[in-house]
Amino acid sequence: MSQPFTLIVTDTSPLFTLALAGSLDTLLRPGLPVRIPDAVYIEATRVHGAPGAEQIVEWINAHLDLVQIVPTDIGIDQQRRLEEGRGIRGLGEQAAIEALERFLRSDTTAEALLLFEDSDIERRQAVFDRRVSLISTGDFLRELETAGLIQSTDYILDQAAAQGRNVERQRLAGEDSTTRERLREQLTRRGEPPIEPSR
């Protein structure tokens, strides 16, 4: 390949899809450097122990030679907002735009490949810069499938959804047990014994 391409992850969704499917390594199969804007990284991993988050952190640490977290001004703003308890929605994509601009400015021959979630790539504004190409999670997996490097795109997407379902069930069960625990605490505080379920 004559041009130095870099893959820039613009949103958390490709990371979560691949993490839950146990397929984050597929991102490295093309051998391109991967850049993750700081705001995307924080959004994906800020809840310690959250599903997918741990795998993403471990995967990045295992591949620091190829995967880089890109600091941005938007990322600093995100940090401030988190400290103040304000929303951070949409900052990941803004940080990706900033990371892209910095990247293109830093090397006039460099070309970027932006990784998007599928539904968003179809409807977003047209990209006119010839140095910028786009790829969706689905398109990416299809190329790997064509090259015989993964079993099937559908299999990976099914795995992500199936794992997501398990995670959501655990999350809901956790919320439920927290509610029960709080109720028990309330009753105990009043000096009343917990109510035994009727038989």
Added chain:
Amino acid sequence: MTETDKEKLIRQYAAGEITWHSLRERGFEDYVQVLGALGELGLRPPIAAMQGPNVEARQRGRAVIREALRANK
């Protein structure tokens, strides 16, 4: 958002009628929640059809990956 609303939105998303962005605007907090809701309904994340304003940039993107995979074999 009721369970029925949530299910309707997820079905629309899986069918490619609405975007992940719009799901987020309508109360889905993160993409894991979307994957979970898809899994609950036996659906999978959508793959975008090769259409829209970015077809050329997407075709370039697929070609980049194809070439990189070939070079990296």
